[in-house]
Amino acid sequence: MATALITGASSGIGLEFAIEFAKHNHDLILVARSEAKLKELADAVKAKYKVTVHVLVKDLGSDKQVDEVHNYTLMQNIQVDYLVNNAGLGDYGAFADEDWNKINSMIDVNIKALTRLSWLYVREMIQRKKGRIMNVASTAAFQPGPYMAVYYASKSYVLLLSEAMANELKDHGITVTALCPGATESGFADTANARDTRLFKRKIPSSAAVAAYGYKAMMKGKTVAIHGTMNYMMAQSVRFAPRKTVTAIAAKINNKD
Numbered sequence: 001m002a003t004a005l006i007t008g009a010s011s012g013i014g015l016e017f018a019i020e021f022a023k024h025n026h027d028l029i030l031v032a033r034s035e036a037k038l039k040e041l042a043d044a045v046k047a048k049y050k051v052t053v054h055v056l057v058k059d060l061g062s063d064k065q066v067d068e069v070h071n072y073t074l075m076q077n078i079q080v081d082y083l084v085n086n087a088g089l090g091d092y093g094a095f096a097d098e099d100w101n102k103i104n105s106m107i108d109v110n111i112k113a114l115t116r117l118s119w120l121y122v123r124e125m126i127q128r129k130k131g132r133i134m135n136v137a138s139t140a141a142f143q144p145g146p147y148m149a150v151y152y153a154s155k156s157y158v159l160l161l162s163e164a165m166a167n168e169l170k171d172h173g174i175t176v177t178a179l180c181p182g183a184t185e186s187g188f189a190d191t192a193n194a195r196d197t198r199l200f201k202r203k204i205p206s207s208a209a210v211a212a213y214g215y216k217a218m219m220k221g222k223t224v225a226i227h228g229t230m231n232y233m234m235a236q237s238v239r240f241a242p243r244k245t246v247t248a249i250a251a252k253i254n255n256k257d
Contacts, residue, residue, distance in 0.1 A: 166223040
């Protein structure tokens with residue numbers, strides 16, 4: 001039975017990924033900061049799908065705790081077949097007004113932790129000539145994002161890293177998928193203080209729908225997976241519009257006025 005390691009698994013898209021992988025008979029390693037939520041999810045998944053679930057309460061903003069995730073799988077002799085880098089942070093506000101600690105946390109989790117976990121596990125996958133990685137990016141990756149500048153920039157990094165890795169690893173039997181959802185009903189808007197922006201003042205898809213789409217895309221080995229027809233069209237359209245226009249439109253969508 002294959003094993004999936006999922007970060008940010010206590011809520012939103014990460015929680016739904018856990019259910020999706022369990023539904024397809026995969027064992028799980030669930031990583032997040034909330035012990036109570038992780039244990040509740042683990043109990044529910046084990047009862048319903050009869051899979052093995054490991055719970056790791058870790059803050060991926062800490063380099064030490066990122067390494068502890070990898071060390072746990074080594075000590076337990078667990079082969080990670082699927083790595084899902086879903087953990088991510090966002091925050092709303094003008095760049096100059098942002099709290100530095102929040103900026104630093106976004107960079108640590110969205111970029112550093114994702115990169116290190118990918119680097120640690122991909123070397124094991126290369127030895128086996130088999131494995132799949134999914135990095136959760138965003139449609140934010142395709143343009144600058146005034147009022148959420150660091151978040152957008154971090155997701156652009158995730159997208160470009162994933163595309164480069166996919167190219168390098170294609171001859172090693174390993175696929176890398178960048179999942180790019182648009183606004184999703186996941187709790188992100190509330191934690192990022194972005195609920196009142198135009199981006200979230202509309203009907204948006206559920207985390208379950210995004211996770212189901214992402215799972216299928218990963219198993220097909222798709223490199224860039226953009227959820228939703230409108231999201232796909234918008235992501236493609238920025239390639240042809242003037243950069244200043246793209247940025248101005250993003251600013252309008254992200255603005256709370």
